[in-house]
Amino acid sequence: MAKVLTYKGKTLEELQNLSLTEFMDITKARSRRSLKRGLTEQQKIFLKRLQTAKKPLKTHGRDWIVIPEMVGKKILIYSGKDWNPVEINVEMLGKRLGEFSPTRKRVAHSAPGIGATRSSKHLSVR
Numbered sequence: 542m543a544k545v546l547t548y549k550g551k552t553l554e555e556l557q558n559l560s561l562t563e564f565m566d567i568t569k570a571r572s573r574r575s576l577k578r579g580l581t582e583q584q585k586i587f588l589k590r591l592q593t594a595k596k597p598l599k600t601h602g603r604d605w606i607v608i609p610e611m612v613g614k615k616i617l618i619y620s621g622k623d624w625n626p627v628e629i630n631v632e633m634l635g636k637r638l639g640e641f642s643p644t645r646k647r648v649a650h651s652a653p654g655i656g657a658t659r660s661s662k663h664l665s666v667r
Contacts, residue, residue, distance in 0.1 A: 546631040553631055556609040564609060568635040572606045591616075599624055603639030618642035 549567045564587060565576045580588070584605055591598055597601065597615035608631055617624040618638050625642040632639065 548631050548634045553612060555608070556631070556634070557612070559609065561608065568606075572635045575606055576608075597626060599639070603637065603642065605638050607633045607636055607638065609634060615642075620644050 544551060545552060549557075551567070561576065561580075565573045568576070570653065570664070583602065587598070587602065587605075588610055591614055597617050599617040599619065600617045603618060611629045612631060612634070613629065615626060615628050617626055618641065619625075620642045622643050627638070627641045633662070
């Protein structure tokens with residue numbers, strides 16, 4: 542049997558039927574305070590475009606809260622250098638878009654170079 546994904550005990554169909562104010566009541570406090578201020582004009586325009594889009598839309602809006610209207614859509618989120626593709630699912634609701642597009646790479650150190658330490662000056666340069 543397939544697992545039914547829920548958010549705060551509500552299925553995806555129930556969440557999509559909720560109004561924005563009803564969704565705010567079940568989210569965490571930080572998201573609720575952000576949504577209570579209302580959507581900006583950019584967010585409203587983006588949501589309209591997202592409903593009719595055939596291909597993933599690009600956005601710089603990393604601070605936008607994921608709402609039920611976005612579930613199932615693909616979005617390209619800007620990380621400061623690249624556009625990272627993200628498919629929105631139920632588990633992402635109430636979080637910010639920027640959480641799914643990391644801005645920093647993992648640091649991978651290799652062997653120390655010549656002159657890096659006092660002991661490396663005795664190594665052969667070949």
